[in-house]
Amino acid sequence: MWNKALIFSFLAVFIFAVSASAQSTIKIGFGGPLSGPQTEIGKKALSGVQLAVAEANAKGGILGKKLEVIPADDEGKSEGAVNAANSLIKKEVVGVVGHWNSACSFPASEVYAEKNIAMITYASTNPKLTERGLKNIFRTYGRDDEHGRINGEFIVNTLKKKSVAILHDKGAYGKMMAEITGQTVKKLGGEVVIFDGITSGEKDFRAILTKIKSLNPEVLFYGGYYSDFGLILKQAGELGAKWNFVSVGGTYDPELIKIAGEGAEGAFIQAISLDAVKDQPSFKRFLQAFNDKYKTDPDLWAAIAYENADILISGIKKAGSTDSKKIIDAIKSFKDYQGTLGPVTFNEKGDIMAPLLSMFQVQHGKFVPYISGLK
Amino acid sequence: MFLQQVINGVILGFIYSTLAMGMTMVFGITQVIHFSHGEVFMIGSFVGVGAAVLFTESGYFGGNILLILVVTLALAMMGAALLGLLVDRTCYRPIRRSPRINSLVSAIGSSIFIQQAAILTLGSKFRIFPFLFPKGQFNILGSMVSYAQLSIVIVSLFLMIIFSIFLKYTRMGKALQTVAENQKIAGLLGINVNKFIALTFLIVSAMAGATGVLTGSYYGSVDFFVGFMAGLKAFTSMILGGVGNVTGAVLGGLVIGVAETLIGGYISNDNKDILVFLLLIIILVFRPTGLLGERIAERT
Numbered sequence: 134m135w136n137k138a139l140i141f142s143f144l145a146v147f148i149f150a151v152s153a154s155a156q157s158t159i160k161i162g163f164g165g166p167l168s169g170p171q172t173e174i175g176k177k178a179l180s181g182v183q184l185a186v187a188e189a190n191a192k193g194g195i196l197g198k199k200l201e202v203i204p205a206d207d208e209g210k211s212e213g214a215v216n217a218a219n220s221l222i223k224k225e226v227v228g229v230v231g232h233w234n235s236a237c238s239f240p241a242s243e244v245y246a247e248k249n250i251a252m253i254t255y256a257s258t259n260p261k262l263t264e265r266g267l268k269n270i271f272r273t274y275g276r277d278d279e280h281g282r283i284n285g286e287f288i289v290n291t292l293k294k295k296s297v298a299i300l301h302d303k304g305a306y307g308k309m310m311a312e313i314t315g316q317t318v319k320k321l322g323g324e325v326v327i328f329d330g331i332t333s334g335e336k337d338f339r340a341i342l343t344k345i346k347s348l349n350p351e352v353l354f355y356g357g358y359y360s361d362f363g364l365i366l367k368q369a370g371e372l373g374a375k376w377n378f379v380s381v382g383g384t385y386d387p388e389l390i391k392i393a394g395e396g397a398e399g400a401f402i403q404a405i406s407l408d409a410v411k412d413q414p415s416f417k418r419f420l421q422a423f424n425d426k427y428k429t430d431p432d433l434w435a436a437i438a439y440e441n442a443d444i445l446i447s448g449i450k451k452a453g454s455t456d457s458k459k460i461i462d463a464i465k466s467f468k469d470y471q472g473t474l475g476p477v478t479f480n481e482k483g484d485i486m487a488p489l490l491s492m493f494q495v496q497h498g499k500f501v502p503y504i505s506g507l508k
Numbered sequence: 509m510f511l512q513q514v515i516n517g518v519i520l521g522f523i524y525s526t527l528a529m530g531m532t533m534v535f536g537i538t539q540v541i542h543f544s545h546g547e548v549f550m551i552g553s554f555v556g557v558g559a560a561v562l563f564t565e566s567g568y569f570g571g572n573i574l575l576i577l578v579v580t581l582a583l584a585m586m587g588a589a590l591l592g593l594l595v596d597r598t599c600y601r602p603i604r605r606s607p608r609i610n611s612l613v614s615a616i617g618s619s620i621f622i623q624q625a626a627i628l629t630l631g632s633k634f635r636i637f638p639f640l641f642p643k644g645q646f647n648i649l650g651s652m653v654s655y656a657q658l659s660i661v662i663v664s665l666f667l668m669i670i671f672s673i674f675l676k677y678t679r680m681g682k683a684l685q686t687v688a689e690n691q692k693i694a695g696l697l698g699i700n701v702n703k704f705i706a707l708t709f710l711i712v713s714a715m716a717g718a719t720g721v722l723t724g725s726y727y728g729s730v731d732f733f734v735g736f737m738a739g740l741k742a743f744t745s746m747i748l749g750g751v752g753n754v755t756g757a758v759l760g761g762l763v764i765g766v767a768e769t770l771i772g773g774y775i776s777n778d779n780k781d782i783l784v785f786l787l788l789i790i791i792l793v794f795r796p797t798g799l800l801g802e803r804i805a806e807r808t
Contacts, residue, residue: 347509
């Protein structure tokens with residue numbers, strides 16, 4: 134009898150201890166590519182989120198609890214994103230910073246929506262993402278239709294070029310960028326001489342580049358990411374191409390110039406510009422903190438993911454609760470919240486009102502702002 | 509433009525060929541689809557990029573590019589050969605007498621293992637491979653051929669020829685062919701089968717390592733994913749050429765390379781992969797054993 138009571142009380146203490154430990158931290162999810170060809174991007178972004186959480190914990194956490202980052206690898210694929218999202222929900226995260234690819238953010242956001250968990254994407258640009266009436270999704274990055282329109286106008290109105298060759302990597306992001314840019318070029322009286330896709334991860338793009346060379350366009354526009362575009366620039370240079378190159382935020386990475394070498398000279402890349410905010414005190418402080426912690430500079434994704442994590446943490450603080458619905462309402466109610474990169478206000482759909490967009494040109498192996506603050 | 513595209517394709521084809529040759533050799537001797545051959549190639553590239561960066565940046569060999577290329581090739585071949593031997597010893601040899609499906613799983617497993625190990629130890633970042641070829645290009649009938657492309661063809665051809673001579677005219681090569689023909693009888697004849705299989709892995713892995721250096725330097729960037737892509741294309745080339753047939757693998761690689769480029773250049777780059785594999789299926793429908801394949805079914 135006494136023994137039984139002892140066992141029960143042990144059991145009770147044990148269960149209490151387990152449940153207490155399960156709730157002693159507030160869990161923030163991170164979704165992004167932590168394996169596959171985009172691993173590096175995912176890891177950098179994750180380090181941004183971890184920094185934001187470490188800083189919040191250093192100040193004593195929020196609501197009397199410490200914060201914890203739960204990373205989930207979406208492998209850069211839609212299937213992976215569903216698994217990642219489910220694993221985050223199982224681990225009871227209160228909000229998610231993610232995902233990177235649009236192709237991942239779509240299915241993942243549906244999974245989060247079922248549990249009404251806030252998701253703030255740090256890079257997905259597909260316009261439809263916030264057009265589906267989901268209440269739980271936020272975006273701090275400019276949308277493709279904006280980017281695409283601005284690209285098309287830049288090519289026709291600013292560069293004064295008419296004939297454009299368009300390539301993309303067949304991914305949701307790259308293809309949409311390419312399509313909208315192409316439509317804008319046509320609308321403004323330009324001509325799209327070729328519209329074709331490449332296979333991401335391949336190393337040899339000479340076949341399509343040789344073909345484009347025979348079509349003799351004035352501009353090559355590329356929709357996709359830096360690893361492929363770097364090789365395209367390099368090989369186009371070797372084939373003696375004399376076109377202007379224009380591309381989008383996914384290719385904005387110093388690695389691009391390392392891969393392409395001299396081939397990158399003169400290329401125009403439209404991106405959210407860290408250079409545009411480099412004198413802003415909030416950004417300077419972030420830069421310093423990131424350098425202290427990781428001994429390396431943050432990239433764009435790390436900065437935006439950091440800002441997103443900060444927004445999420447402030448949202449939890451403002452909601453005064455870990456109730457996911459209250460957190461969503463709190464984030465929605467932000468008016469000119471002072472984010473790391475600028476004021477943050479979300480519209481009805483969850484899109485940030487003022488994304489930072491700039492056009493850069495590669496000059497002497499560096500991205501140099503060409504036009505800041507495109508509208 | 510047509511000639512230029514064919515040249516583009518042939519260069520690509522030579523890269524596939526050298527790898528397919530190795531894969532098909534391994535199959536001929538052990539009946540294992542050596543999936544991790546692509547990863548051996550990737551590790552060769554990484555050893556190469558490490559050596560090449562060290563030599564070019566710290567000014568070894570007086571900055572003599574040719575000398576650096578030769579030493580880099582040698583080191584990468586050694587590194588790749590070691591890895592190849594290790595894969596055979598740990599993943600294939602212990603299950604040599606098990607059903608073939610086991611070694612297939614083992615092959616895929618080792619491929620994933622090496623790729624993930626590379627991510628964890630070497631990082632997922634790109635490495636920039638220094639350019640180790642003579643700079644510049646020349647003109648053939650209005651098409652540009654760079655010295656780098658020429659070098660790839662020369663080195664690949666050189667390796668292929670040396671390998672064929674070894675197989676056909678040396679005692680060891682003949683013994684190797686006997687092992688491929690029938691392991692049991694070869695064993696009865698006093699040939700140390702495991703030793704010869706190891707020798708095969710040594711040779712083909714060294715070739716893959718050399719290819720890793722050439723392609724790495726040619727394209728200028730190396731990452732952990734290159735092995736997977738190259739392995740897939742080499743596998744396809746091997747099937748197309750006829751599994752187990754060395755000449756077939758070379759032919760298969762060239763056909764895939766040129767077909768890929770011509771389809772990409774003339775029809776649609778977007779649907780290139782679909783069309784290349786459609787072509788592959790059509791060829792296999794009419795020639796189920798590949799272009800030069802023998803009928804393996806009879807032998808096994």
